[in-house]
Amino acid sequence: MKIDDQDKVYDDINITPMLDVAYVLLLIFIIMTTATVQGITVNLPKASNTPAMSKPKTKAISITPDGSIYLDTYPVSLQELETRLAQYKAATPDLPVVVKADASVQYQKVIDVLDIVTRLQISQLGLVTQKLVK
Template identity: 65%
Template sequence: MQVQDEDKPYDDINITPMLDLAYVLLVIFIIMTTAAVQGIKVNLPKASSSVSLAKPQTKAITVSDTGQVFLDAFPVTMGELEQRLREQKALTPDFPVIVKGDSNVQYQKVVDVLDLLRRLELTQVGLVTGKQSS
């Protein structure tokens, strides 16, 4: 039987508590970042089927029920929207854009946004709809 010396310091450090803390912090970070990603709540029109256009660098343009235009949840004017989309097109020529229009918004506001996208020659454009209730 071998007996340890009382004066001998420990050779290794137990890192299990540090790993437990790292995992807890990682979980908290993941939960907080997914909870922080929010958009503008709009009442989407219903369609019989909807296609997902979720791609990296997808720009979301939202038209709220009051007619306010948002680009990725930030309010913009039509001039600012055009400028930012031109900047993005200079970086990525063929980036996808999705348009979410509230079902109560004036149709002309959504047409103005679509006309702007046509003038900028953006071809990957999708309209977001809600699921039709049975």
């Protein structure tokens, strides 16, 4: 009796090639991860629990349409602005300052504020503008 191979039904899947691929991928993963860890072993010093030095906080000077001046969110006069900026400058010599003035404010107010910033020798100064939309 001759059995016809064409009529035979295969009801199982050969997973050997799939396992071969999985083993090769696992081997490559193991080699790559251990290769990046190699190096000279050193005994690292311990850091203290104190927080790292952070960048100084930027101070924002805002000038409203009616000419009022704000340092961050607090209203100040020109004299108070100079006093407070001098205190901040003494604490952090590289104090960054940004000036935000309304488009309709008097030009002299902006010049007065910039004069104070220049007098205090604050070199990190930014002027906030609005992006032009076309």
